[in-house]
Amino acid sequence: MSSLSLSDDVRDRVEAFISSRQQKRLCSSYHVARETVDLARRIVSQKRWSSACELLETLSTVGRWVSSAIPSETAAGNVMRRVRKIVRDEVAECSSDGKQQNPDDLHWMLTVQGAGGDLTVAYPTLRGAIIESIHELMEEIEISGHNIAMQALEHIHSNEVVMTCGHSRTVEAFLKEAARKRKFHVIVAESAPSYQGQRMAKSLAEAGVETTLITDSAVFAMMSRVNKVIIGTHTVMADGGLKALNGAHGLALAAHHHSVPVIVCAALFKLSPQFHSAYDEDTFNKVVSPHDVLPFAEGGVLSDVEIHNPVFDYVPPDLVTLFIFNTGGNAPSYVYRLLSELYHPDDQEL
Template identity: 55%
Template sequence: MPADADKRDQDLNERIETFIDDLKQGTIQGSFNVAYKTVSLMVRIISQTKWMNANGLKGRSEEGDPQESLHKLLTAEGQIDDFTHPVRDLKATVIEATTELKTELETSGDNIATQSLEHIHSNEVIMTAGKSKTVESFLKDAARKRKFQVIVVECAPFYHGQEFAVSLAKSGIETTVINDSAVFAIMSRVNKVIIGTHTVMANGGLKAINGSHAIALAAKHYSVPLVVCAAVFKLSPEFLCSEDQEAFNKFESPEHVMKFSEGKILSKVQIHNPIFDYVPPELVTMYIFNIGGTAPSYVYRLLSEFYHPDDHLL
């Protein structure tokens, strides 16, 4: 038995280390995959480790407390000071609750899509940008009963918008692709802007695909509503710090912007190719979460429901 336990612990540690390496290297693509794999790993840790009470889930070490957030999530509901007190069927209850969280992640996209008919009406012109699976499901669900036109911003230099437009067109949605520089000129014809996002910040702002800020400014100028489709797991307790752009953003190779073959020019310039834009909350009209629609000013209330106050500093 001890040998089996050691082997089980070793396997679990290897899984944790592999997961951490994948996060650092960007192997796991998409916020949904990151969230789902995180919860799956949590279930494995809870079920395979030995613990008799809530305090046993902390796993304190000299380097810090990697399980602190998990611990607070599980014990925040009751104001209990002594977490060493044994609770009957606690492990089974915790596993059940975490499994329910996995199910919520899996159905979040469908729950957002079912709200589409409340926000998209016939003969509207919708603008979107890049490629978002959540927005794709949202538009396709509305297209079952409504006829509308979609304008997709291609989002150079990666041009994910072109791939997105092809997918919408195959579903019978009238789709037009425009380049990024045409956004302001086209915006006067648009009824509504619907985009996805990577993260919803604590103040109601967005960490969204590069180019989103320009689209949001154009929408504001023409008084066009900007609607953001996002699952609740994209809600973050963190704020954007202007002096901490490296932690907020991610930079790709500038090869898509300027080819390496142009060596003489490259040796004289420094090119930044950021992945994300920050969109301030005053440019966002509404969020459509899987739990319903809400205004940016109400995000603080959602934070208090989904995060313990001690976990606002991650």
């Protein structure tokens, strides 16, 4: 990072951002996404750059710096790619000023929209246009949870039985919004060893939602009574698969066996252009202390045994029925279309 001509304020902000995430003061993908957008805004507004090419290089380098420091957190890289797409779109818009912008003009569509403008040209209005678009991205992230919750009545009906696992703020808001006008029953798997499901069940019960907390081993037995499964996720992969809380894969398999639809609530900043691959498992998953699985005092009787406690599960796309994004509902097969709209092909790898 020494080669980057960043201001001291921006450099300190990047280091503070990484430190906060590593020390778990930024504990959710939402806060990571908001902080990344604010970081990108500071880079655009405070760093000296004469062309979009220089700005894109800086954003790419900072994005790689953040992604390498917190490899399991994909929201930061996703948002940085969104900002790079904004820069390219604004360059195309600036380059089209003064030219014919008739959507029916095939020549204009091919030359201006297809080429995306000249990234090496200094446009006087580019900085202001990019900052304005970044503010719009920030607003989209801030109201993403609300927009997802507003769709709850379309998917949850009276007297239904809904199952979920763990604790997701998005799913929690989704269920509470539906409970304002509908009466239904929620079954929550406790998601050992983190037991985040207990927190979810308590919050729903305090909000007046009929809630039952079950152990993870009872998921398959209870699934025959369930109408739909609604879960959150940490990341939506490029193939429509999920990087979700540990236990989500087993829940989805039980739902698939009983032909129960699986609905995933996720904001668009969780949509990643990356795929899950076996050789990249170290950056895909995160392994925490095995003490919650097997206390140290009980491990003395075992020899030559390795205990792993992964945080995430990979859920294949064929186990997911529907995604509810802040822009609406989409099938897993439509994810590729959203990726082409949100990210530029040259930004797949930062």
